[in-house]
Amino acid sequence: MSFLINTPAMTRRSLLSGIAAGSALVMLHPFAARAAANQAHLRIMETTDIHVNIMPYDYYADKPNDTMGLARTASFIEQVRAEAGNSMLVDNGDLLQGNPMGDYMAYEKGMKAGDLHPVMKAMNALGYDCGTLGNHEFNYGLEFMFNTLNGAKFPIVCANLTKGQLASVPKKDELFFKPYVILEKQIKDGAGTVSPIKVGFIGFVPPQIMVWDAKNLEGKAQTRDIVQAAKAWVPAMKEEGADIVIALSHSGIDATGQTERMENASLYLAGVDGIDAIFTGHQHLVFPGPKDFEGVAGADAKKGTLQGKPAVMAGFWGSHMGLIDLLLEKDGKTWKVVDFTTEARPIYHRDENKKIVADAKDRPEIVAAVKPEHEATLAYVRRPVGKTSAPLYSYFALVADDPSVQIVANAQIWYVKNLLKDGEYKDYPVLSAAAPFKAGGRNGPDYFTDVPAGDIAIKNVADLYLYPNTVQAVLVTGEQVKNWLEMSAGMFNQIPLGAKDAPLLNNKFPSYNYDVIDGVTYQIDLSKPARFDNDGKLANPDSHRIVDLKFEGKPIDPAQKFVVATNNYRAGGGGKFPEIAADKVILVAPDTNRDVIVRYIIEQGTINPSADANWSFKPLADTTAIFDSGPKGRQYTAAVKGAKIEDAGEGAEGFAKFRLVL
Structure with a gap:
């Protein structure tokens, strides 16, 4: 698939410049503003590697921190949706472990069937469309993971995590989760006409969980190579009618050469036919951007592409929101991608004195939703x-x-x-x-x-x-x-x-x-x-x-x-x-x-x-x-x-x- 990249890059500040407090004025993304009668703008938003950092609070230091927190990232969501013609929200894994709130829920409170984890409270309130697993989902054992994820009001997909041993071919694997989901969404084109599109999401977890969490997974699960699994399941998504295929890859970007069961395989995943865009994570880095992946072969850190396809990595702990904007064009009964832009939008910046300045405020309903667990976590870390x-x-x-x-x-x-x-x-x-x-x-x-x-x-x-x-x-x-x-x-x-x-x-x-x-x-x-x-x-x-x-x-x-x-x-x-x-x-x-x-x-x-x-x-x-x-x-x-x-x-x-x- 070829993509045309002919839209000037939009910076966070230029996009936000048309949004004033209390004002209805919104600067639309160029795709939303210029879409023709047979074209539509679809924005897909990503969070990744939240690690239970819902609140902008460092529990280790026992003080607020303006560089983190899903409650802060969430404050962008309505702005970001308002800039777009149509939008969807996804998460790329590593939700359940990584700070004392996660430990409190696992070691202190526990998760029984029917309980609602604070991460799920927040994500359900924000209306996520889909998510995948990160390697840290397994840190507290399978029972804890399933009891938590069962509270999600959105599908969780993972194509390379199997029950027991691998089958002879990937499509015969017995999986814990659906390998993919195809969501039918009504989208409005440039003429205001509403019609359906089928958006497919497929998810992947690093195969190394079998080493990192052997005590929780040995004899109970197995993992397959990410690219191998994608080559098996993406054609099935197309056969089932997916107009576009989005990879939720909890796997980083590594250009040192493709190897079997590669941990950071997103660059090579981009080479799989049929995948239109990739959301990455795991490495706690930012893509696109001037710092982390500059000069990596096959990755364009300025345009935000892997092997020419749009890709994003949205930092960690809620530090950024990842955005992939797709200009879609209807070709008969199906939609195809004809242009795109990508962005990793931060929730803070540093001023000329390198002091941290918050660019996002707490989203009140998220703060309220997790208030009991936040207060319990404070008591936990202090004891x-x-x-x-x-x-x-x-x-x-x-x-x-x-x-x-x-x-x-x-x-x-x-x-x-x-x-x-x-x-x-x-x-x-x-x-x-x-x-x-x-x-x-x-x-x-x-x-x-x-x-x-x-x-x-x-x-x-x-x-x-x-x-x-x-x-x-x-x-x-x-x-x-x-x-x-x-x-x-x-x-x-x-x-x-x-x-x-x-x-x-x-x-x-x-x-x-x-x-x-x-x-x-x-x-x-x-x-x-x-x-x-x-x-x-x-x-x-x-x-x-x-x-x-x-x-x-x-x-x-x-x-x-x-x-x-x-x-x-x-x-x-x-x-x-x-x-x-x-x-x-x-x-x-x-x-x-x-x-x-x-x-x-x-x-x-x-x-x-x-x-x-x-x-x-x-x-x-x-x-x-x-x-x-x-x-x-x-x-x-x-x-x-x-x-x-x-x-x-x-x-x-x-x-x-x-x-x-x-």
Whole structure:
């Protein structure tokens, strides 16, 4: 099918410029304004990766957040419908898990047959036409998923999720859901004539759910390759009379080459004959747009096309609404697409000072619909969900092995080992890289994690992990592990042997780049200069600060392969660590690091965050160094493992000084 792209791109601001508060004036989309007697404009709106973020509220930080929330995205819907000749609304999956409200509904309240989940309350109120499954729908088990989705007043489709084993051919698969649905809609053409159109929706979920949720799916379900399933079912949709076919693909965009059971297969799905447009998701990115997919072969990030067909990825957590506008033309008794535009419309922007400015308001009926669950979730996050047998604090995270970093490392290793246990990397040792985020500095003397031993609440996890990073893992050699640590050691100034109270910390080196790697043991020799500069460039080729690096008690083999659990920032090259970049990634996990920590706490019941002192500074005779930390850290100096720390008096601007005896 060929498409004509001859309509100027419409920006969010130009579309909204004709909509004034309380005004009936609406700027129509060009397709709606110019459609001829045999033409009609159909706008299809997408939400994706909501992850239970109905309210514009960060439950981890326990405060409002203008960058998220279906209640905000929903406020666009009437505007967007008013701009269009005809419209439909779809969701692309990952609805049921991802924030504390999801955990509250699963772990606390539960979903019995007949119960109505807050996500379903909101979506039913908004009048969705169709939806598909995301990988996170399975996190709480099949019974929870079905009890929740049974509350939907719209069809859910998925063509590649089967009951039990795969059949000999896809069309003989016994599916949990209908593979597709064909909805007959009355649309008005340019002359005002109303006539029917049959719009087909087909859905897909990443095949990797069989690994990610093996404990919930093994022996109960199976998945088929996305493109294979599409090639089987799309012709059937056409035979059944679908005028146009829309793919709801909870799968991202990856141009590295088509492979069997590919996770991010939307680019190759676009090549299936008969598909007219694709809604994508899963990757938590934005398409079209200038940032995330620029230069990807086969994807036009400006026009919003995959292999020439219109496509959208609408961010995550309600951050955007995806729009595909189709100009349809009646050809005899059927409709065909003759032109299109695409857009990912954000609910906020940043001003010249990079401050977040909301472009959407709460939709009152959605806020009212989920008010009971929102209030219950606030009580849930503020109450203990587990215990810690020792305090969690970060006052000395930059100078000694630290409990706040240790617990992140423990959770990451636990999670990644579980995901890799049945795959090709199951026999590789798993290490973990984690950095302290709350470590004073420019943020002041109170900017430290400090959770006492005893009860721990979900919102305390925000103290352990500030950022909504996602878990990734890289495959590296022993030599690359050593250079990773050499880069981290740039956190420290060079300390001459015999120095007295020399300044310890390099204030130009951000604490979030000070990775501690668990699973190996090592020392840092501060008498030597940093091997790499802050940009990861080799500054002192003959210097090696990392000494006595061992794995399982033996000197590390430079050629041995290790899996290192980390986050998407580091794995993607963030911090400019030598040789650590996207080409080393072997696992892109579906969960945030914060959510993994929460799950780990729930699973363990009582966590033991005590640092294992797997790293320390190499002793330097008659040498001391000085650093600043929060004055509340004084109560923990005696508990620090692997380092001797002394109170050195008052520092500037409310900080306390501490002495490190080397």
